[in-house]
Amino acid sequence: MSLSAKEESYDIVDGKWVTFRAGGKPGRRLVRQPGEPGWVDTFDRIPIIDFTNVNHPDIEVRKKLAEELAEAAENVGFWYAANTPVSDQLIEETFSAMEKFFALPAEQKAKASWMKTPGARGYESFADVAQNEGSGKADATLRESFIMGDDITDPVQWQGAVPADIKPQNIWPPDMPEFKQALDAYYSVMAPFARSILRLFSLSLGLEETALDHTHEFPMNALRPLHYPPQEPDESAAGFLAHADFSTFTLVLQGKKYGSGLEVLNMNGHWIPAPALPQATFTCNVGDYLQHISDGRFVSTVHRVVNRSGQERYSLPFFFSPDPSAVLVPVVPAGQKRKTEPIPYEDDPIGDTYMRRLMFARRFHPTAKRIEELGLPQSEWKYNFLTGSLP
Ligand SMILES: O=C(O)CCC(=O)C(=O)O
Ligand SMILES: [Fe+2]
Numbered sequence: 583m584s585l586s587a588k589e590e591s592y593d594i595v596d597g598k599w600v601t602f603r604a605g606g607k608p609g610r611r612l613v614r615q616p617g618e619p620g621w622v623d624t625f626d627r628i629p630i631i632d633f634t635n636v637n638h639p640d641i642e643v644r645k646k647l648a649e650e651l652a653e654a655a656e657n658v659g660f661w662y663a664a665n666t667p668v669s670d671q672l673i674e675e676t677f678s679a680m681e682k683f684f685a686l687p688a689e690q691k692a693k694a695s696w697m698k699t700p701g702a703r704g705y706e707s708f709a710d711v712a713q714n715e716g717s718g719k720a721d722a723t724l725r726e727s728f729i730m731g732d733d734i735t736d737p738v739q740w741q742g743a744v745p746a747d748i749k750p751q752n753i754w755p756p757d758m759p760e761f762k763q764a765l766d767a768y769y770s771v772m773a774p775f776a777r778s779i780l781r782l783f784s785l786s787l788g789l790e791e792t793a794l795d796h797t798h799e800f801p802m803n804a805l806r807p808l809h810y811p812p813q814e815p816d817e818s819a820a821g822f823l824a825h826a827d828f829s830t831f832t833l834v835l836q837g838k839k840y841g842s843g844l845e846v847l848n849m850n851g852h853w854i855p856a857p858a859l860p861q862a863t864f865t866c867n868v869g870d871y872l873q874h875i876s877d878g879r880f881v882s883t884v885h886r887v888v889n890r891s892g893q894e895r896y897s898l899p900f901f902f903s904p905d906p907s908a909v910l911v912p913v914v915p916a917g918q919k920r921k922t923e924p925i926p927y928e929d930d931p932i933g934d935t936y937m938r939r940l941m942f943a944r945r946f947h948p949t950a951k952r953i954e955e956l957g958l959p960q961s962e963w964k965y966n967f968l969t970g971s972l973p
Contacts, residue, residue: 599611644782684896700749724811732801783831831866836897841893867883871904
């Protein structure tokens with residue numbers, strides 16, 4: 583089922599629109615009511631998938647799980663993951679470190695500001711969000727976050743030789759060394775789990791189980807602790823604006839004891855709540871890279887966060903993305919034609935396209951400003967600006 587093809591097959595005259603950013607550009611969807619022209623059969627709930635068998639020794643068992651996953655990825659683009667390799671204890675320790683980090687005085691958090699790293703890793707304050715997104719008032723406190731990810735210069739992640747021009751990617755709060763320990767521990771469990779899920783997607787696309795492994799060897803992963811205070815009742819901006827992820831897929835840990843607020847957009851323009859469920863660990867979604875690999879079969883579904891719960895909300899997305907050097911080619915079944923239109927820069931290495939998306943979303947970041955000063959056209963933006971240095 584190609585959701586976007588259905589969407590485009592109707593003449594839209596007037597009505598209410600939901601707007602979002604997806605695939606690196608603005609998009610919109612008409613809000614339709616039952617019986618109205620263009621009302622489609624779309625999801626109104628998110629399926630729960632049991633991952634007990636993710637590494638089952640019998641390939642037939644793994645194939646069955648792959649089929650279940652493919653159905654969710656195709657019809658919803660979101661799924662809950664239950665019975666995963668992530669223990670309750672690890673989850674508790676990770677959330678407790680996150681709460682402690684976000685509770686640090688602003689000056690201590692600012693020591694690990696994302697403005698200090700070439701790839702915008704580190705702490706993003708409430709004020710940074712308000713400035714970057716133009717969302718609400720300058721003093722809005724919609725969300726704050728921290729990003730860490732793959733870093734070849736960190737011996738916890740990589741023990742091999744490091745090229746001399748590669749700079750550290752991550753930055754850490756010097757006043758809370760346990761924060762690094764906690765996120766490293768969590769990251770080291772998530773990375774292999776994500777690789778196993780990638781293999782399920784390989785199977786579901788009719789490929790050898792390991793066929794996509796070479797595109798995700800030292801991938802551009804990111805782990806992003808987020809903190810959303812309860813929104814002011816008069817605050818119209820979302821805590822996280824409607825968007826699709828630029829990842830292969832995303833595994834979001836939502837704390838069960840916190841407020842909910844994640845919402846997923848269906849094809850009729852309705853927001854479907856996706857709160858933490860007692861029986862599941864992760865809320866997961868297809869990202870743009872998997873949508874591309876699957877030739878549009880798996881949908882990078884739009885979502886947002888609005889914390890109307892009246893409680894603090896902490897969440898922890900793990901973005902699994904390809905290697906910077908990977909060039910992704912849509913998988914087209916034998917005897918069929920490609921269904922999707924080519925997208926800009928699709929023959930470029932993913933690192934370069936990632937850079938274009940990241941810097942667009944971080945226009946006040948020094949790397950983005952330097953690119954602007956140099957007057958570099960987007961076609962010349964390169965991933966190595968984030969790891970080495972700009973000209
Ligand atoms: O906080 C969440 O639950 C989701 C955040 C999100 O969508 C993102 O970081 O891309
Ligand atoms: Fe997202």
